[in-house]
Amino acid sequence: MRVTEILKQGKIISGKRRRDWRQEVAFFCLRISMLLVFLILLMILFDITQKGFGVISWSFLTEAPRSGMKEGGIYPAIVGTFYVTLIATFFAVPLGIMAAIYLNEYALQGRLNRLIRISLRNMAGVPSIVFGLFGVALFVQLMGFKPSLLAAGLTLGLLTLPVTVTAAEEALKAVPKSYREGGLALGATQWQMIKTLVLPSAIPGMLTGVILGLSRAAGETAPILFTGAAFFLPYLPNSPFSQFMALPYHLFILATQHHDISGVRPLAYGTAFVLLVLVFLLNLSAVLLRYRYRKKIKQA
Amino acid sequence: MTIINSHLEQKPVPEEEKVKLISIDTAKGKQKDDLSAKNKTKEVKVKVNNFSFYYGDKQALQNINMEITTNEVTALIGPSGCGKTTFLRTINRMNDLIPGTRVEGEVIVSGQNIYQPAVDVVELRRKVGLVFQQPNPFPKSIYENVAYGPKIHGKRKKEVLDEIVEESLKQAALWDEVKDRLKESGLSLSGGQQQRLCIARVLAVKPEIILMDEPTSALDPVATQRIEDLIRELSADYTIIIVTHNMQQAARISDFTAFFLLGELVECGRTAQIFTRPGDTRTEEYITGRFG
Numbered sequence: 005m006r007v008t009e010i011l012k013q014g015k016i017i018s019g020k021r022r023r024d025w026r027q028e029v030a031f032f033c034l035r036i037s038m039l040l041v042f043l044i045l046l047m048i049l050f051d052i053t054q055k056g057f058g059v060i061s062w063s064f065l066t067e068a069p070r071s072g073m074k075e076g077g078i079y080p081a082i083v084g085t086f087y088v089t090l091i092a093t094f095f096a097v098p099l100g101i102m103a104a105i106y107l108n109e110y111a112l113q114g115r116l117n118r119l120i121r122i123s124l125r126n127m128a129g130v131p132s133i134v135f136g137l138f139g140v141a142l143f144v145q146l147m148g149f150k151p152s153l154l155a156a157g158l159t160l161g162l163l164t165l166p167v168t169v170t171a172a173e174e175a176l177k178a179v180p181k182s183y184r185e186g187g188l189a190l191g192a193t194q195w196q197m198i199k200t201l202v203l204p205s206a207i208p209g210m211l212t213g214v215i216l217g218l219s220r221a222a223g224e225t226a227p228i229l230f231t232g233a234a235f236f237l238p239y240l241p242n243s244p245f246s247q248f249m250a251l252p253y254h255l256f257i258l259a260t261q262h263h264d265i266s267g268v269r270p271l272a273y274g275t276a277f278v279l280l281v282l283v284f285l286l287n288l289s290a291v292l293l294r295y296r297y298r299k300k301i302k303q304a
Numbered sequence: 305m306t307i308i309n310s311h312l313e314q315k316p317v318p319e320e321e322k323v324k325l326i327s328i329d330t331a332k333g334k335q336k337d338d339l340s341a342k343n344k345t346k347e348v349k350v351k352v353n354n355f356s357f358y359y360g361d362k363q364a365l366q367n368i369n370m371e372i373t374t375n376e377v378t379a380l381i382g383p384s385g386c387g388k389t390t391f392l393r394t395i396n397r398m399n400d401l402i403p404g405t406r407v408e409g410e411v412i413v414s415g416q417n418i419y420q421p422a423v424d425v426v427e428l429r430r431k432v433g434l435v436f437q438q439p440n441p442f443p444k445s446i447y448e449n450v451a452y453g454p455k456i457h458g459k460r461k462k463e464v465l466d467e468i469v470e471e472s473l474k475q476a477a478l479w480d481e482v483k484d485r486l487k488e489s490g491l492s493l494s495g496g497q498q499q500r501l502c503i504a505r506v507l508a509v510k511p512e513i514i515l516m517d518e519p520t521s522a523l524d525p526v527a528t529q530r531i532e533d534l535i536r537e538l539s540a541d542y543t544i545i546i547v548t549h550n551m552q553q554a555a556r557i558s559d560f561t562a563f564f565l566l567g568e569l570v571e572c573g574r575t576a577q578i579f580t581r582p583g584d585t586r587t588e589e590y591i592t593g594r595f596g
Contacts, residue, residue, distance in 0.1 A: 110510065178480075183443075185401070185434075186440045186441075186442060186502070187456075188398070188401065189396065189398060189429055189433065189434040189506075190429065190433070190456070190505065190509055191426050191427065191428075191429040191430030191453065191456065191457065192426070193456075200452070201442055204443075243428075272343065
């Protein structure tokens with residue numbers, strides 16, 4: 005209605021001009037929003053890089069903190085974050101993907117299924133500190149893992165589960181129905197069809213979602229706060245049951261808990277920079293993986 | 305003379321009469337002797353008894369009775385929503401995939417009622433292939449598309465697969481066009497080639513019956529003609545059931561034609577007869593283009 009009216013008016017002298025004016029305003033608002041988002045991101049990156057990059061050195065990356073964390077590096081924190089993310093990955097990725105396959109491919113699409121889905125979506129919105137407390141109750145106390153890499157990794161895994169399941173489900177949903185029907189019509193069992201047709205098409209999307217979820221988890225502080233992250237450890241964790249240092253927690257300490265906050269500010273920025281680079285690398289690997297997989301499928 | 309007009313079939317027809325097969329009660333019944341002579345050499349491949357199909361509460365097929373003979377092309381025609389595609393998909397139980405569907409009656413394929421609980425649906429679908437309306441090659445190479453069926457049915461040896469792929473592509477009249485590019489994606493082919501690839505994919509599992517759901521509706525006239533020629537060739541070895549919106553196509557390629565309307569099988573008989581002397585006025589009206 006509106007469009008036809010405007011089009012009709014377009015033939016009259018003033019009509020066309022008014023349409024352009026409205027369009028300009030709309031475009032302007034959209035463009036400003038985009039620029040604003042981009043600018044904020046850029047400012048964060050610039051600020052942290054500017055203040056943090058200077059601290060980065062080989063010894064900063066490979067040495068443990070010294071002299072009450074006023075000197076030395078963050079090596080144990082890097083290693084701790086690596087391990088804890090690894091445990092979260094091994095826990096959440098298979099579990100999440102398999103649950104998503106079941107939900108999307110096998111489960112009856114009824115009321116119960118919808119309820120499970122809604123719960124999962126809501127779980128993604130649960131504050132991470134709540135996951136932290138839950139991790140303490142379940143892994144640290146009930147299962148007796150003590151505050152450890154394992155307990156913290158599993159807690160982070162739990163945190164990423166809703167994201168993993170949702171991302172995996174979206175990827176599965178994006179697989180065309182015609183592949184499934186084509187496979188089944190040739191006499192494939194449902195599992196054969198899923199394995200040979202659905203998963204190969206869905207894996208790039210799944211991986212991207214999963215890695216993005218994990219990179220989010222790698223930067224979380226609250227869930228590991230009570231479940232295994234240590235204030236200061238001069239040595240590296242030597243088993244899944246050791247406590248560990250982690251980048252986000254180390255940053256939190258340097259920024260708020262240290263007795264000489266302004267003195268260690270550069271170290272805090274350096275830590276933030278390393279964390280940022282780590283997350284960036286994870287996200288980049290997600291993009292590259294997806295790209296490579298798509299190319300492979302196109303060629304196949 | 306057998307009546308397949310389900311809506312007319314008030315009283316049960318004796319079994320021995322039913323088996324005689326599809327033709328129409330044209331009152332005159334001129335071709336009776338002719339038909340029964342031919343029917344003796346052809347066995348019944350698919351037999352449908354009092355079959356009804358429901359999507360939830362909605363009845364999509366009403367009390368269908370029909371027989372389909374081996375190595376013939378049977379065309380299912382009728383206006384959109386008349387149930388012909390639903391009927392086609394009941395023959396390899398693809399409708400099972402839609403939640404909330406329900407069937408009554410029997411569909412007997414090669415002597416076995418496929419709606420019995422003991423039936424292995426996977427095995428049924430191997431025997432009863434389906435070609436879809438939209439060509440749907442898998443995002444795999446041409447070779448892998450054709451080898452897909454044999455592979456999931458346990459064939460692993462490369463020589464065996466190579467042979468099946470070549471044979472199937474030759475049968476589907478695609479071999480010469482793709483033999484030098486078997487490793488390329490099936491999606492790189494043109495629409496008509498893709499549809500022939502899908503037919504080759506079905507042939508590779510050595511089915512007995514091939515169902516086709518408007519296989520040419522997404523194709524241009526040249527590609528359509530190639531598929532039609534192919535269907536004629538394949539009918540020597542396979543029982544083919546094809547849904548089509550195109551009446552000329554039904555007339556060109558089929559031996560038997562079944563006319564569906566509002567979920568009923570109005571009439572089924574030899575194509576020549578249906579198109580020249582339909583037994584039901586509704587068939588006549590549809591064929592002459594008065595509705596539909």
